[in-house]
Amino acid sequence: ITRIINQAKVVMKEDMTSNQPLEEIAHSLGISYSLFRREFRKKCGISPGQYRLELKLTKAKELLHSTNMSIAEISSQLHFECLGQFSTFFKKKTGATPLEFRKQEIKKD
Numbered sequence: 690i691t692r693i694i695n696q697a698k699v700v701m702k703e704d705m706t707s708n709q710p711l712e713e714i715a716h717s718l719g720i721s722y723s724l725f726r727r728e729f730r731k732k733c734g735i736s737p738g739q740y741r742l743e744l745k746l747t748k749a750k751e752l753l754h755s756t757n758m759s760i761a762e763i764s765s766q767l768h769f770e771c772l773g774q775f776s777t778f779f780k781k782k783t784g785a786t787p788l789e790f791r792k793q794e795i796k797k798d
Contacts, residue, residue, distance in 0.1 A: 690728045690732070691732065693718050693720055693725070693728075694725075694728060694729055694732045694733065696718055697714055697715070697718060697725065697737065698733075698740070700714050700717075701737070701740065701741050701744060705741075705748055705767060705768075706766055706767070706768070707768075711725075711726075711737045711741070714737075725737065742778070745767045745768075745769075746779070746782050746783075748767060749763055749767060749775070749787065750783075750790065752766070753787055753790055753791045753794065754791070754794040760772065760775070760776070760787045760788060760791075763775070763787070764776075775787070
């Protein structure tokens with residue numbers, strides 16, 4: 690199970706831009722989605738969906754800091770349903786909107 694969970698984490702990290710359904714990831718690794726979800730939470734402390742969102746947050750921060758991509762482009766690349774959903778998620782997690790975060794990062798450099 691640990692090997693499968695680790696493989697799933699690698700797949701999710703490498704596959705952020707295609708947003709493959711978690712059920713497909715589980716099945717491609719030869720495990721049912723319910724068992725995958727349960728074991729993932731047990732091993733990682735969060736659900737696979739939450740893990741994917743944390744990966745997206747990390748990638749969004751990286752893109753905001755190191756590229757000139759628009760916030761809408763970043764939102765689209767990371768497969769958020771809309772810019773508003775991305776901005777709300779980002780602010781909830783970081784305390785700043787994507788634009789505020791970018792401005793803060795520019796000041797740090």
